[in-house]
Amino acid sequence: AVVSTQSTGATDGLFDNMFQKQIVERLQQIDRNAPTYEGLKLVADKLAADARNLAMDEEYMSPFAVKAQHYGINFRGGKLDDITVLLASVVDCWQDEKT
Secondary structure: OOEEEEEEEEOHHHHOOOOHHHHHHHHOOOOOOOOOHHHHHHHHHHHHHHHHHHHOOOOOEOHHHHHHHHOOOOOOEOOOOOOOEEEEEEEEOOOOOOO
């Protein structure tokens, strides 16, 4: 049996600047059947670059800006912060043992 799972980890610098839909669209660029180190790194780098570009956009209604306005704070734009993205693919290749 082969079991594969993928995991995403990131700092709030990603989630404050990108909506879930934007992140999922990038993650869909990964080949789910055969993820490679290069493919994961490319998508992680793209996510970090996207978040950084949006963080510097003063007109962008970021997730952070939407939440701030929800609490009555007049804020517009991205949120400059540390941005770290980690993508991993874990594959279990144990074969069933016949006794």
